[in-house]
Amino acid sequence: MRELSETEFHRYARHLILDEVGEAGQAKLLEARVLVLGAGGLGAPISMYLAAAGVGTLVLLDDDTVDLTNLQRQIVHATDSVGRAKVDSAAETLSRINPGIHFETHRLRLNADNAAGLLAGCDVAVDGSDNFATRYLLNDSCLAAGVPLVVGALSRFEGQLTTIVPGEGRPCYRCLFPETPDPSLTPRCEEAGILGAVAGVIGTLQAVETLKLILGLGEPLAGRLMLYDALSASMQEVRYRRRPDCPSCG
Template sequence: MEDLTLSDSERARYARHLSIPDVGEAGQRKLKGSSVLLIGSGGLGSPAALYLAAAGVGRLGLVDDDKVDRSNLQRQILHGESWVGKPKIESARARLAEINPEIKVETHAVRLTADNAEEIASSYDLILDGSDNFPTRFLTNDLCFRQKKPCVFGSIFRFEGQVTVFAPHLGGPCYRCMLPTLPPPGAAPSCQEAGVLGVLPGVIGSLQAMEAIKLLLGIGKPPLGNLLCYDALRSSFRNLRIAADPDCRLCGSNPTILDLNNPETTAAPSCSMNFDIPTITVDELAERLPSSPVLIDVRQPEEHAEASIPGSILIPLGELPQRLSEIPQADEVLVHCKAGGRSAKAVAFLHEQGRTEAINVAGGMDAWLQRG
């Protein structure tokens, strides 16, 4: 049996916890014997992991197969400049050891899938979802339902964030009660495309850590059936009620989802179209530039003003249907945006309109600038 006695160094470390009646020594020992699996060590996982480690949660598991990119550093506070290009979970492990060497950090350098999720999650008390795509959120939800573990959910978008706890076994709804099926491709922009204020995931990830600690200690009231919505620009919080859906395909009275392998959990993490988008690289674009190809930039005017490719025609994605006549007839019409998402949607639309000569520039302006 695990020894949960607090050492002298732990008593000094957690002194402020020990003085709280709702925590005290019994609560701190409970945290020491608890475990949390964090899906992702990025914007949400960073602050959540830091505070869970500092609070003395005895065992933290990190699932992430990504590497640190310089663009992460604006918000993913687990990582620093010296870790750019290296695995995130190794950066996270090193940082968390500095925060609290008394805890155990376990790393899983893989992408969570329907095939590995059950085994990875089996030994943890609850799961904190810091993922950034719909399929992983569905998978985490379904996993938590099957293993009867709370799912501490968080999401962010520009200046807004959401937090809740999905736990049908505790009387609340599941993620599918709120979002029954996978949204269509392009229904929601990625963090890369939409942007996010760097401080925002710090707020939301910290709230997720708070809910996780409450659940582990058995104190307070978790937001079961309540979606806490934070608006940074208005400095406001509001609660939206999420009712458990009796017809939910997962947690309803007549479930039809009986396995982790299902269309939502096995979908591609990135937005996909109904057909293969013809694509070229930025290097191929550079080779074509001397012949003055038709190049359409579907970003916003302010983005175009900051940096643009010579000769490009600015037609923001939202204006494309009304400005089709402005696109010259050519053997090839090349389309780019910031990172490739909006331009892929534009190319799909142009093909639907019979402009099958349209080709997407993979990576967009970001890749163009990186290549110099």
């Protein structure tokens, strides 16, 4: 087990006094490697809370640059970051939050050629993308690599969250959405709008799921889709099963 330094004992003191975490759990976090796909509305709170928690290595993947319209929800970026690569802007902010962890930045899109390399050595992947093609690709790549995946999505005043755990007969993302939904029913944020703080709710929940997976705590949201409605201040849960005919995990 990795030994914590005196500084780390102080920084992570509120984790260490949790019986379920303790020194051994914090050492797991410090030794963990997590891929965060996207440095936008979801990726911002995901990466900030994982950095603060002491996840040892964050692999940040995004090919976009910071735009002024991003700042209403993408809290890892600041006004003076407009025009910069999102991964560079995010890494700078995260290093100020916690200079004791490592960052790998990749200014590129996930594709079939680079997915396996990016996932190599990762304990968890977290999806903060905004399109189904990327979600399907990351789902399939995580299944092949045996890496758990935490997926979030946003629209207007709503968000959703689920966790994919490879093996154990549990369902994957294609079991939940066998086919790409009609784009008119799932418009992106720039088309439909988004209440900025909703991204914070879902992204933070994704960070919690990620920490649970690393620490082996509680029950992951495997086979369960959490639906959040900000206007009614409510959460609902929909259970889904593995499809025998699923092309990814069936």
